[in-house]
Amino acid sequence: xxxxxxxxxxxxxxxxxxxxxxxxxxxxxxxxxxxxxxxxxxxxxxxxxxxxxxxxxxxxxxxxxxxxxxxxxxxxxxxxxxxxxxxxxxxxxxxxxxxxxxxxxxxxxxxxxxxxxxxxxxxxxxxxxxxxxxxxxxxxx
Numbered sequence: 001x002x003x004x005x006x007x008x009x010x011x012x013x014x015x016x017x018x019x020x021x022x023x024x025x026x027x028x029x030x031x032x033x034x035x036x037x038x039x040x041x042x043x044x045x046x047x048x049x050x051x052x053x054x055x056x057x058x059x060x061x062x063x064x065x066x067x068x069x070x071x072x073x074x075x076x077x078x079x080x081x082x083x084x085x086x087x088x089x090x091x092x093x094x095x096x097x098x099x100x101x102x103x104x105x106x107x108x109x110x111x112x113x114x115x116x117x118x119x120x121x122x123x124x125x126x127x128x129x130x131x132x133x134x135x136x137x138x139x140x141x
Contacts, residue, residue: 090098 094102
């Protein structure tokens, strides 16, 4: 068909009929396989498997870190809740040790003793340098 000829309806209908006839023959011989395009293009690039492996590995480690963080937070919340429940239980239903500790604290407060715990301070009987100097400032000599 040259550029001078116009595409008429009859000509286009004939082309379509010929194409349908060819497709019908292919279908009757091969079935649906005739219309599948199994050929991969030769210019298809290879996947970057190293990059993909690293992405998957990084994603897995990130997810594991998130799970560990959530587990730690959950454990901390559970311990806080248990601690709060223990404090509440002690206030509402104290045992003998709690009662004795509270009474001893009250007695010490009345007598003017130390109200706090001693901790590691064993300096009760020791005198300080200021006591030895009788309160004099070192610079007044």
